[in-house]
Amino acid sequence: MPVAIDVEKVAQLARLRFSEEEKRDLASKLNDILSYMEQLNRLDTEHVEPTAHVLPLKNVFREDAVAPSMSQEDLLSNAPDRAMGHFKVPKVIE
Numbered sequence: 001m002p003v004a005i006d007v008e009k010v011a012q013l014a015r016l017r018f019s020e021e022e023k024r025d026l027a028s029k030l031n032d033i034l035s036y037m038e039q040l041n042r043l044d045t046e047h048v049e050p051t052a053h054v055l056p057l058k059n060v061f062r063e064d065a066v067a068p069s070m071s072q073e074d075l076l077s078n079a080p081d082r083a084m085g086h087f088k089v090p091k092v093i094e
Helices: 002-013 020-041 071-077
Strands: none
Touching: 002 020
């Protein structure tokens, strides 16, 4: 069970400062978390298959398919400024 000393050590590693009351509160919360983990450890999971996701999802991506694209002229037709087949933009780095 964590005590204030454990909370102090973790706080020191994380470069956090807590009052004595906060340390007691955090120690209590850590005890609650560890107690819950002990309950989970008591569960029989021998016949439970490991999963990476709680839902039976498959790859939801569509298949890649070749499709016609716009011509360079069409793509650049609305550009405010262009040069040599490219969008021309203002220089932003000096």
